[in-house]
Amino acid sequence: MKASDIFGLIVRTIGLVFVLYALSILPAGVADLLSGKNILTDGMRAMASIPSLIVGVVMLRWARFIVRFAYPDEGNPESE
Numbered sequence: 770m771k772a773s774d775i776f777g778l779i780v781r782t783i784g785l786v787f788v789l790y791a792l793s794i795l796p797a798g799v800a801d802l803l804s805g806k807n808i809l810t811d812g813m814r815a816m817a818s819i820p821s822l823i824v825g826v827v828m829l830r831w832a833r834f835i836v837r838f839a840y841p842d843e844g845n846p847e848s849e
Contacts, residue, residue, distance in 0.1 A: 773840040780835050784828025791822035 798815025828835070 773836050776839060777832055777836040780828055780832045784825045784832065787821050787825030787828065789825075791818040791825060794818045795822070 794814045795818040798813075798818050802815050
């Protein structure tokens with residue numbers, strides 16, 4: 770396994786953790802928002818879950834691009 774493969778696995782794992790975390794607190798956050806409570810004190814779960822979900826999906830969806838950005842020469846056959 771090359772370093773770029775390990776880095777890609779780490780990026781995908783972190784993305785999955787973000788998505789699972791966001792999906793675990795999203796229902797409680799939506800319930801807080803719909804209950805009519807004060808959004809500044811009780812709606813923080815919903816406000817934290819949406820950015821976490823977006824970051825997790827981006828990390829999962831574009832992990833290959835992130836790896837190519839971090840390791841640009843490994844995908845170039847002319848560099849060997």
